[in-house]
Amino acid sequence: MTQTEASSPLSIAVLGGGSFGTAIANIIAGNGHDTRQWMRDPEKAASCRKLRENTFYLPGVVLHPLLNITYDLEEAVTGCDIVFVSIPSKSFRQVVRAVAPLLSPGTMLISTTKGIEHDSFHLMSDILREETQGMRVGVLSGPNFAKEIVEGHYTATVIASEDEALCKTIQSVLHSETFRVYSSSDVFGVELAGALKNIYAIVTGMAKALGRGGNTTSLLITRALAEMMRFAEAMGADPMTFIGLAGVGDLILTCSSDLSRNYRVGYLVGKGMPLEQAVAEIGQVAEGVNTVRLIKAKADELGVYMPLVSAIHAILFEERPIPEVIRDLMSGAQTFDVAYSAKP
Ligand SMILES: NC(=O)C1=CN([C@@H]2O[C@H](COP(=O)(O)OP(=O)(O)OC[C@H]3O[C@@H](n4cnc5c(N)ncnc54)[C@H](OP(=O)(O)O)[C@@H]3O)[C@@H](O)[C@H]2O)C=CC1
Ligand SMILES: O=C(CO)COP(=O)(O)O
Structure with a gap:
């Protein structure tokens, strides 16, 4: 994908079934994109699909009908323009390594994880670059309690990347009436x-x-x-x-x-x-x-x-x-x- 603005619906995956992954997946689905959320646990995925609620991490929030939940990594990322990685730092590399062979060149990979790798001092964007080739990398971070995002509290965040077009696309896919996305080149x-x-x-x-x-x-x-x-x-x-x-x-x-x-x-x-x-x-x-x-x-x-x-x-x-x-x-x-x- 070369466009800078997501004027038409994109295919977007969110890796991670926790509170933040669920919150952003719900925003993206609400903006009309083909949205897939991957969680590793088949039982949790089945429960979220059936109840249309993530009772484990974000109880009380109705999941958007356009949000597809799966435990199959290949199904989640195949053909995706953007993949958000919302996995704790401890397991981040392991998940990125597993997903790397399934990605098309030029996919935008966005970390939402606020941590440092325990045995290397690498930040998550370093891991994204190390474990994949030919991808476009960005980082999403800001004052963003998942619970308050889904409750519709006015919220702002930052997309950081040296790739200006990536920033614009992420601003477009996440922007909502209650969610603003500022950009930075300082990843x-x-x-x-x-x-x-x-x-x-x-x-x-x-x-x-x-x-x-x-x-x-x-x-x-x-x-x-x-x-x-x-x-x-x-x-x-x-x-x-x-x-x-x-x-x-x-x-x-x-x-x-x-x-x-x-x-x-x-x-x-x-x-x-x-x-x-x-x-x-x-x-x-x-x-x-x-x-x-x-x-x-x-x-x-x-x-x-x-x-x-x-x-x-x-x-x-x-x-x-x-x-x-x-x-x-x-x-x-x-x-x-x-x-x-x-x-x-
Ligand atoms: N929650 C928030 O308000 C915000 C969180 N963040 C950041 O987002 C990142 C993710 O946090 P958050 O969603 O809150 O975390 P949670 O603790 O809510 O959930 C963690 C998720 O990661 C999954 N997970 C853990 N290990 C693995 C693994 N090896 N493979 C696959 N999935 C795994 C868990 O799956 P399982 O249930 O199977 O264990 C669970 O779905 C953190 O770095 C956090 O700092 C950023 C902004 C706000
Ligand atoms: O980063 C967060 C809000 O911006 C969430 O903080 P905690 O990980 O301490 O819950």
């Missing part, structure tokens, strides 16, 4: 922002559990943004991307709502629950837990100052008592508020 920055903000959702969830108020949340969100931008710069990303929807937008959202699974993990740990139990209790993916480990190691390697990352790492993985970690944080050096300047 790395947008993707990194989506992964990083999950860490600070854990931190703010924990602060909430400890009874901290609005001042504390605001302090945490603002210093989190400073850390994210410092890290981005050290990694060669554009820090300015972090003041957009995929950066500060998603940071504010996930750090202030218990709809965030990462926030809820932090809350439960803050209430004294062991980490593994908290993750199991959530029952859905909380990417931030793995991301904390990866970013702590990378920040140490690069010498990037990330006190909040070090603090949450100490609590989650070094068994340091929360009050002691907070005391250390609050007694650290008091430096400049804004370290960035437009002036040379």
Whole structure:
């Protein structure tokens, strides 16, 4: 497909039967496209088809009649113009590797996954490029709770790709009365922002559990943004991307709502629950837990100052008592508020 605007219906697959995959598949089907959603579990697929509801991940939402649900990967992607990959980072490569031989050259592959590969520090767009050849790659990220999208709350997101025509097509297939799609050419920055903000959702969830108020949340969100931008710069990303929807937008959202699974993990740990139990209790993916480990190691390697990352790492993985970690944080050096300047 060479067109830049999806003026006529396209064939689009969404890989992943979770809450976000279901939310975007429903929007796309609602826009009149031939939409297929792939989920690996035949029983869940049969149930979603029969009930026209994903009772496992997005209960209470009627699935659009144009949404075809299948557990057959080949049936899902054959002849598709666009494939969204909405699979947790842990399994992302495995699924992309399986789907790669089934794709036509030039297919648009869009990751919606906000995580980092655990043993490589690769972002999902890296995996898309590594596991396929001749495809067009993009990343979708922004302040987007699946539940609020399907409830029709006014929402905006970002499609990031160096391929301008791809961005325009994705804007067209996802745009609805309640859903707006902005574009960016900074794939790395947008993707990194989506992964990083999950860490600070854990931190703010924990602060909430400890009874901290609005001042504390605001302090945490603002210093989190400073850390994210410092890290981005050290990694060669554009820090300015972090003041957009995929950066500060998603940071504010996930750090202030218990709809965030990462926030809820932090809350439960803050209430004294062991980490593994908290993750199991959530029952859905909380990417931030793995991301904390990866970013702590990378920040140490690069010498990037990330006190909040070090603090949450100490609590989650070094068994340091929360009050002691907070005391250390609050007694650290008091430096400049804004370290960035437009002036040379
Ligand atoms: N939910 C949200 O509001 C948002 C989520 N995201 C991102 O989207 C990504 C997906 O999240 P989300 O949909 O919420 O996740 P969920 O936890 O809701 O669902 C995960 C889905 O992935 C499937 N899955 C897990 N492992 C595999 C595998 N090896 N092969 C095939 N399918 C697999 C699960 O299938 P099964 O049921 O069989 O286990 C399930 O359908 C995450 O990275 C998240 O950060 C982005 C924006 C918002
Ligand atoms: O990324 C999200 C909203 O933009 C969802 O956050 P959680 O993965 O923490 O639920």
